[in-house]
Amino acid sequence: MTNIVTEYPVKTLDGIELLPEGTELTEEILKELANRNDSASYDSLSFMDYGNIRQDLFIFINYPPYHIFFSDLEEFQYILKIMESVKLPLPVLESMEYFRQNDFQTYRHSLMVFMISILLAKNLLPENIEFFSKVTISSTHDIGKICVPLEILKKSTPLTKNEHKHLKHHAVAGYALLIYFLRDHKSFIAKLALNHHERRDGSGYPRGIELTNKIVEIIAVADVYDALIMPRSYRPISYDNRTALELITTMAESGVVGWDVLKALIAQNRMEKPNYHKIVIPEEKRGKAPSGNLYGKIEAD
Ligand SMILES: [Fe+2]
Ligand SMILES: [Fe+2]
Known part of the structure; x- marks a missing residue:
């Protein structure tokens, strides 16, 4: 396994430094990190009932193109039921x-x-859906961003090389934070x-490893898709849905993501929600990327 090293410190929201910069995450360190939090007495609380999550979700699913993505009422009820069964430790919810x-x-x-990912998984991994829903709960994949300064997260001009490195820190930081909060190395x-x-x-x-796990791949595709179709600090105008799907098609063509996940994404974007096996991917690409897109533009320090 490629070594994982923290490029910046990993800190909780209340300022406790879990790992200093430059720590190699060996099995021993990870075990120690998981045990360190043993005496904490926080509860696990219902995800849906925390803060404004329930109300906010009902607003978000009406943004286009999500109004089509979640247009099947039965499917939507299904996701709601899953989300209602999720409990998370308080510090994770606080993030x-x-x-x-x-x-x-x-x-x-x-x-x-x-x-998004739960609907893709319903199509792609129906036999594992219960496991999938337990491990993929949304709030956690980017939790490491609590260790990235807000000025970087919200910057609307190109990131410098160092800022970009700091942003990427969120993957390793999230790993360490979740091991600590969930007490499981x-x-x-x-x-x-x-x-x-x-x-x-x-x-x-x-790490630049080849991604082979289907669950992680589904999250990765849902992550890219949502990032494209919604405005971001580095790109005030979002991609239109067609252009976003075409861009992910290009990623499938070059082997970055799998065809099956792309097909499930396209299926979910159709009103009639066909099985992903039936999706024929259009070869023609007519979409146009929005102007003012700074994604991937890095400035010298
Ligand atoms: Fe991320
Ligand atoms: Fe993300």
């Missing part, structure tokens, strides 16, 4: 409130990635935070 107050785009994104939820920016062809980060 959601932190994003809601300080970086609303990350808050909305965190909720939507779970909702082998937590799949933590691994998901670590690996959600890895790609099938090894072109991702933090």
Whole structure:
């Protein structure tokens, strides 16, 4: 396994430094991190009943194109039931409130990635859906962003090389935070935070490993899709839905993501919700990327 090293410190919201910069995450360190929090007495609370999550979700699903994505009432009830069964430790939920107050785009994104991915998984991994729903709960994949300064998260001009490195820190930071909060050094939820920016062809980060786990891949695709179709600080105008799907098609063509996940995404965007096996991917690409897109533009320090 490629070594994982913290490029910046990992801190909780109340300022406790869990790991200093430059820590190699060996099995021993991870075990110690999971045990360190043993005496904490916080509760696990219902995800849906925390803060404004329930009301906010009902608002978000009406934004186009989500109004089509979630147009099947039966499917929507199904996701709601799953979400209602999720409980999370208080500090994990508090990170959601932190994003809601300080970086609303990350808050909305965190909720939507779970909702999108659960529908994709319903199609792609029906036999594992229960496990999937337990491990993919939205709020956690980007939790490491609590360790990235808000000025970087919300910057609307190109990031410098160092700022970009700091932003990427959220994958490893999320891994460490979740091991600590969930008190489990082998937590799949933590691994998901670590690996959600890895790609099938090894072109991702933090380790550049080839992504082989279907659950992580579904989250990775839901993550890219939501990032494209919603406005972001680095791109005030979002991609239209067609262009976003075409861009993810290009990613499938070059082996970055799998065809099956792309097909499930396209199926969900059709009113009649066909099985993903039946989707024929159009070869023609007519979409146009929005102007003012700074994604991937890095400035010298
Ligand atoms: Fe992320
Ligand atoms: Fe994300």
